[in-house]
Amino acid sequence: MRFSFLLWLLLSTHLSFSQQKITGFFSANAARQLDMEKQLDAMISESNQDQWLKFLSSGPHHIGSAKGKANADYMAALFRQWGYETELAEYHVLFPTPKFRSLELLGNKPYKAKLEEPAMAEDKTSGIKNEQLPTYNAYSADGDVTAELVFVNRGIPADYDELERMGVSVKGKIVLAKYGGSWRGIKPKVAAEHGAIGCIIYSDPMDDGYVAGDVYPKGPYRPGQGVQRGSVMDMPVYPGDPTTPGYGSKADAKRLSRENIITIMKIPVLPISYEDALPLLQSLQGPVVPEGWRGGLPLTYHTGPSAAKVRLHLEFNWDIKPLYNVIAKMRGTDFPDQWVIRGNHHDGWNMGAADPLSGMVAEMEEARVIGALAQKGFRPRRTLVFCAWDGEEPALLGSTEWVEDHAEELQQKTVAYLNSDGNSRGFLGIGGSHALENFFNEVAADVKDPQTGVSVLERKYAKTLATADRSAKAKILGSRYMKISALGAGSDYSPFFQHLGIPSANIGFGGEGSGGEYHSVYDSYDHFTRFKDPGFKYGTALAKTAGRSMLRLANADVLPFDYNILTNTISDYLAELKQVLEQLRSDAEMENKLINDKVYQLAADPVLGFAFPKIKPVVPFLDFSSVENAMALLKKNTASLKMALSGAAVLDASKLASLNGMLYKAEQKLLYEKGLPRRPWYKHQIYAPGFYTGYGVKTLPGIREGIEESNWKEAQDRIVILANTLMEFDATIKAALAIFN
């Protein structure tokens, strides 16, 4: 008995975990799964994606537009046709659109900004004016302000430190910032914090215009009058409808009045083209900018202020608009109450071919093929939910409202959420929960790169290796492993991941489809099919990657979460954060020595008359012991769990069910109910968008931002909160372990 059990165990682990190479599948199921995946690969079609992209991008389809609703209906009909129970989930949200926009340089060289993207013969949809959203930043304040202009580089906090050193103040001024370096909403927020009364953001040609490459229509980069639209809502505080924070914005929902909303910008903000920026930059006086601030326009960049004043006048329609999420479900055969959710948004600023439709059509193709497989008898064991979100561009409106509306059910049922948001030629990029890192490595090893014929994992590894520096190369060489990135903000995973603690990932290909069409009217079918993914080869690669991921999560015997990898990743973040603190301390000590020795005074050009750094406060030592103790336990227990899981085939069905339930809900234990300081909506204690970076992730955000902002008390408090959170997480790990005893 004993002997035969051991033999069985050996054989079973060998077959199911080693030979077949899908973590979480017992041998019989693995074979069926691999067969299914082979069929998936064979059935995915480029021409469907082409046809759908052409239709969906044939007119402006932003939230509240007739075309947006028509697209939702079109997709819903297709999902139904493919066998999905499909509904349009409707919410009602505040979505401002421009009523009046004007930007003028006054003085003796006056200039009136064009604020208009011209039609081009080479781009067939660029001339469609019906429902075209003009160039603007959503959730700017209304305002009519006149003041001198100051150039603030990227407009992030460090830039204002530099301006202070140069003796340039933005108080009562209008600032001009380059796009890039942070999420755009950070720029007016920080400008207002420094007393600015208006904010203009432009796309410098150095970033995505002629400096980067040939401009549209000759090449893919931003033409002279191309403008990046985009939201400036303070989403690092909370995303979604600003009138209904934390709950679904049904038609009859109770709403905050506009003056009580903290996420709407306090000052007027307008995005402009580099052609419109040129005369503004030419009007600036004051010091020449530091070298790192220079852009690509043919002039000497100065900080300002300008001699002449600038008038910025903006008024918006503050309307409540309906939005339509498409929610398509395929009920699982074995575990109908365990959901694997896939999403991409369907609204675009205008034609939105690359952003978001290129990802949307790949998701649709996955859904179509999975529907067809179900018809052939390969119905998934867990329920699949395919979503097409509306209103992502303004503020993740559709996803956030739906998630808030169904929060409890989603935390109960959702195994994982897989997001995409556009796609182009190049290399696989995955960010998300590190519990899924091993899972995605296995998936990526089984998808072929369309250009080279090797796996997309192999190609990603080659790219990482080829572009690594000397010391990193030595570390990576031979690993053939893809480290996934941590997620900040920027797409619809935020409510699932950072609000509800649902294991999530963002998936996409890119790196060889660079251009300057982003959020302009030129993000079109013509542009996409010429430059970003001709022939939809990488749309197909995305459909294979995400489709395979959906099917594996749906059919796995043991859910493939590796909490030991997550734990080790958290441990790496902690070690790095402690190093940041040590570095801050030694930098402050060195800096103070230099200041005391008058080194900066003596090194400076006295003609410039700039100010010198001030003595830095001492950086204290923090007590990390609580979190270190928690980490030590977690490392031990997650390692034990990992070991135990390799023998999960011996568990009976009810134990397996308990185990799976614990596995997919474990990451929810990393939430802290009161959330992050001053932004309770963000509950995940490992990953958050930076309060002053936006897109950019802050890992261990409570502690990290405390340290970065020299808020030592808060940093210390947050260490203890993290330690307690990790202990809760550890309790679930231990409970999962107990199943094996």
Next chain:
Amino acid sequence: MRFSFLLWLLLSTHLSFSQQKITGFFSANAARQLDMEKQLDAMISESNQDQWLKFLSSGPHHIGSAKGKANADYMAALFRQWGYETELAEYHVLFPTPKFRSLELLGNKPYKAKLEEPAMAEDKTSGIKNEQLPTYNAYSADGDVTAELVFVNRGIPADYDELERMGVSVKGKIVLAKYGGSWRGIKPKVAAEHGAIGCIIYSDPMDDGYVAGDVYPKGPYRPGQGVQRGSVMDMPVYPGDPTTPGYGSKADAKRLSRENIITIMKIPVLPISYEDALPLLQSLQGPVVPEGWRGGLPLTYHTGPSAAKVRLHLEFNWDIKPLYNVIAKMRGTDFPDQWVIRGNHHDGWNMGAADPLSGMVAEMEEARVIGALAQKGFRPRRTLVFCAWDGEEPALLGSTEWVEDHAEELQQKTVAYLNSDGNSRGFLGIGGSHALENFFNEVAADVKDPQTGVSVLERKYAKTLATADRSAKAKILGSRYMKISALGAGSDYSPFFQHLGIPSANIGFGGEGSGGEYHSVYDSYDHFTRFKDPGFKYGTALAKTAGRSMLRLANADVLPFDYNILTNTISDYLAELKQVLEQLRSDAEMENKLINDKVYQLAADPVLGFAFPKIKPVVPFLDFSSVENAMALLKKNTASLKMALSGAAVLDASKLASLNGMLYKAEQKLLYEKGLPRRPWYKHQIYAPGFYTGYGVKTLPGIREGIEESNWKEAQDRIVILANTLMEFDATIKAALAIFN
């Protein structure tokens, strides 16, 4: 007896070396010296420099011009007036000037380059056309070539590797290169090596035009039509008159015929402005350039080739012209046959206010004050020689011919050569023989910075510290020491230093007088006095620094050469070079692993169709034992000598004379008579201009360039040559030590 001798020794070293703090001066002489230096400081006048600069820069004064001769006469008269035995040393040299210049873009968007710097009302001398040298590169070939254009970035060897990767050939093409990244003469040399038939060099606004700062006349930077003239003679092979390599070009000298001269460029070369470059760059097709190649013009930079052809037609007058060095001597009272030489050139491309006259007038002011001090009884103990070189710009013509003409006498008599070549506001910069590093630290500690009131040493230290990276800061902090740089090429020290082995240094202030006037017609009195050194404060600082250096070298009891510092510096170079070799080896190994794994193929964008790196040959281990044994001896013996020198006051006059003779001639032992591979004129085995960098120094050049060019046999041979050279040097050190026994 024994006791009193020790007491005397203690007192004497204490007084002369510690309290008075001038290395090499016994106590009584130190006091006199410090008194003299105080008077030097008090007597130096800004207004003299202003007056002389205004006169000397009032018209074009290049070699062969009437104004150049008039300037030489004017300076000679002044030197005589100040009490110097003065002569004009005349040589006859090949100096080409333009007969015909034309550059056209052909095709359907034709453009004819202006090749002309317009007069400006704000610059009073810019309109002087009489004897103005047009924009050209001296020692270009004659030629009339028509071909497609290829952009080659800086035009250095690494750029051609990159072009090859992109599949772009320059064979039979005309290349367009940006100024910078190497000495300009490297660009046509390397272009011709790769089969190009013409070379155009332009000043990109990123380097010294509007990207760097406001352009002239609003600011100091290069205006749209400003052009950098300059020589392209292959000076890393040998400088000076190309018709008389290695000997003085007297009027009746035997000369090489033009076709036998290897240092004249093989292809036509022309410098142009960025306004003239713009249509050429716009005509280019082919791949978009790598990011590091981009310039500051408002376009997408492509490599080419161009669709349309370019015609470059240049003809020169190949005339032998007379040049006039001013040589002014003040005979030393005690050691008339020991010379301390000071020099700066007096020829400019046109008005040459900054380059070279700002340094020249400082030197003149030193000479005037030293003359006045001599009248007051402070005549120097050694002979001082003040030189004003002609013809530096084309090829160090005046200094090289004079040095070659007097080589034996100079090696016999010259204690040191101190060069300057222009000056501006900012920080002290010194490069040269490291045997003088401690000497210059002491001098710099005693000169006040005019803007801050601290010593120029303290300010230099502050600048170095403030701009150092984190790890360098920790190393430098508290040292208050100035590491002097190694000298490559670029001014008149080359013949003294690298050809004759005379301890030399180049001295100047800079860093706060940046601009784009270099070698243009706008390097004028107006430009200089507005932007580079208003009020001649730093001209005065230079006169105090160099004047003090001259007087200390002239009056020292023991010449202040510290060969232990030189030895340790050579040892550092050797250690660094071994590290370079190890790095090359490990890089090649890593690179080959990546190539074998097809990493570059998989990481590349296949659409671009670029080539991939090829397998690198194995980097062998070299035998450094000979040079390491020599270094070990040298370190021991130079340390002993340093110790012994602190007791030199006990030596009798004849021993002291022998010791000083050995000290100033020791560095000549670092020459190797057959010189460097393929360039025998460069005999110094520690310092040389790089064969493929020009300005840029190569330390331990024989070994280093052997390694850089994978010429392992040559590198190994050069290790042995260096070891033998160091042993010869060590013999002199030992002989100096023997004087104390």
